[in-house]
Amino acid sequence: MKPATSLINGLKPFFLLDLIFVFFSACSGTPGQETDGGTDGADQWKASVYYEDEAYVQERSTELGALEDVTSLAVDHQGLVHAAGSFGIVVWDGQAWIQVESKIEGRVFHVAFDDDGTMGVAAEGGVSVGDEIIALPAGLEARYVSSRAAGGWWIAGQGFGAWWDAGEHVLHTLDELAGKDVRCIVDLGMDSWLAATSHGVVGKNSTWTASDGLGSDDVRTLLVSHDGTVWAGTSESMAKLPPGEDKWIAFTGLEGLHHGDILNLSLTGSGDILTSTSSGASVYAPDGSRRYYLGRKWLPSNEVRDMLRLSDGALVFATSSGVSRIDPVSMTLEDRAGVYDQIVQERHVRLPGFTSTQCPLSVPGDVSSYYQIDDDNDGQWTEMYLASQCFRYAVTGSVEARKNARTAAYAMIELLKVPGMGGFFARSIVPPEECEAKQAAGAGEWHLSPDGKWCWKGDTSSDEFVGHVFGLSLFYDLVADEQEKADTAQAFGEMLGYIVDNGFTMPDVDGKPTTHGHFDPEWMETDLSAMFGDAGLNSAMILGGLKAAYHMTHEQRFMDAFHELANEHNYKDYVSRIEEINTAWHTNHDSEEMSFLAMFTLIRYEEDPELLKLWLKGAQYLWEVQRPERNPEFNFMYAAMAKTDEYDLNEAITTLQKVPFDLVIWGVDNSHRLDLDIDPYPDRAGNLQNKFVLPYDEREVMRWSENPYRLIQPGEGKSESAGTFWLLPYWMGRYYGIIR
Secondary structure, three states: OOOOOOHHHHOOOOEOOOHHHHOHHHHOOOOOOOOOOOOOOOOOOOOOOOEOOOOEEEEEEEEEOOOOOEEEEEEOOOOOEEEEEOOEEEEEOOOOEEEOOOOOOOOEEEEEEOOOOOEEEEEOOEEEEOOEEEOOOOOOEEEEEEEOOOOOEEEEEEOEEEEEEOOOOEEEEOHHHOOOEEEEEEEEEOOEEEEEEOOEEEEOOOEEOHHHOOOOOOEEEEEEOOOOOEEEEEOOOEEEEOOOOOOOEEEOHHHOOOOOOEEEEEEOOOOOEEEEEOOEEEEEOOOOOEEEEOOOOOOOOOOEEEEEEOOOOOEEEEEOOEEEEEEEEEEOHHHHHHHHHHHHHHHHEEOOOEEOOEEEEOOOOOHHHEOOOOOOOHHHHHHHHHHHHHHHHHHHOOHHHHHHHHHHHHHHHHHHHOOOOOOOOOOOEEOHHHHHHHHHHOOOOEEEOOOOOOEEEOOOOHHHHHHHHHHHHHHHHHOOOHHHHHHHHHHHHHHHHHHHHOOOEEEOOOOOEEEEEEOOHHHHHHOHHHHHHHHHHHHHHHHHHHHHHHHHHOOHHHHHHHHHHHHHOOHHHHHHOHHHHHHHHOOOHHHHHHHHHHHHHHHHHOOOHHHHHHHHHHHHHHHHHHHHHOOHHHHHHHHHHHOOOOOOHHHHHHHHHHOOOOOEOOOEEOOOOOOOOEOOOOOOOOOOEEOOOOOHHHOOOOOOOOOOOEOEEOOOOOEEEOOHHHHHHHHHHHHOOOEO
């Protein structure tokens, strides 16, 4: 059977970007082909409960031209978007903003159209409706204009509210609003109205203030929903007045309000309330679902002054720094994978085969300005991309995927050769001419290779080790031909042999174990930081590595070492308690991702049923702790390890869909939100974190080794993620039949 897909899948696609289809032909060998992958050591379990890939709505943001100080948006009867501000009034012709001739000079505060297409303008120089300039009493300045249900126009501003009788050409001031700062006026029918003012909500016969349930007396905006409910946006929150009631009901962070400093409200044809605030914008649907747009990924600036929805489903935002448009694009997960696979190859492969998690951008947001640098953990990140391509090849038979995998695998084998130490592997390499600068900078230990061809980084970590075990073993099983198997087995055997021969440590050029190169019993049993941090993780790493080495080389010494550590030194107990040990001291999300990588390899090769029970015990608790994160990588790995359909499939698929498509890392600060439950304890780096993970489309893209509970994600548009964090779970899901 198949699970119900998320609600987003039920939405009809509105707008299709040609960009998606550019990549199709290059992304898979045989479209739709589902193969069983390799046979040598490959796990052939397939899910019986799965997600059938179908079109869903993926949001894409585009900045429309370059505008500053935008105050208002409106759509004319032809569907063209008009923007108002200090520049006057402009209209978007699909390519650029075109100046609109106006009867009024100066900064335009508000622009609106009636059903006949007549434009009303409220500006510093006065008010106009169509070709007619409306004379205001001396000393009054209009800030708002909108068409009136009974005919004519509402006009409001500092010190007054009025309506313009277009037939009689007469301005009727409203006595109830005299002397008040009036922000907007809405119709209630039967010649009744309400106004948002600096002194509460004012009507013909009533006034409501904070004491009547409004968030504050400073009311900025009003709207009337389809059922007659009046919504008020204030400087503190929102509130609603249902029909027939005389008391406002607060809508706060407890009810799902994202930010309380409301600047504007508008209503869509489907009944969604569009909320513009001083820090982001929200969409609140009648069914209770909600969406928050915040940060440079979506908006030119966070101060949103107006927003509207177009007939094609797009949202348009007016901000203090420009206008952006977010289109709902129809795509499948396979479409998205094709785009990401090409992005990696175009911008993220450094030297032959090295894939970092990010590439820098010299111009913020401009991916054409990318350049490449080495990464501290080149080995681990490349191996994870290698794994994604192994799964991709096993599923599709893609020639491109095989080439990507082979190139990455031999790059990793090169890391094992460059130091010339018989099995010790480098963290990263760069051309030899960069060595002097690297050494002078002091960022790590850099050495010239014995043959002078490379400069390599030492003090290799267990991070690289777990990556090599994970990626190269999958390459061996799913992709490699006989020669590639021999090359991989030789390199892998040298790597594990070096560790075994050195008492289960990784000695560097100085003959001493690297900082995190400990898999030895003495370290496991006596070091406090090991017992309360990495004993379970490092045990799973080395045991899985030894299993993989035996699988590839058939050398008995690796199985002997495995049994020595597992049984004589009780590593099997450490592994069965891996997450208890991980979290006993603090939560390190990097360690938790590495735990999944390590356990995945260990379980994949385990044949002893008693040991397998212990490994699965550790894996199940590891997964249970991660469940609230809705992480596709962890969910799919757990399903494959436990060979179970009892995991969070819908949550994992929703995350794959909701993670922002744009991989440029702009950063986002969610710490001001009203709908949080902030953890009183910061994370291990001292960062503010929440008690639950926010929706992934309201966060910045991130590796699964990072803290998803963190509320402030740094970024200024100066780097682009490689997308490996998305590609690995997607292609793994395809391989195990979780996604079909």
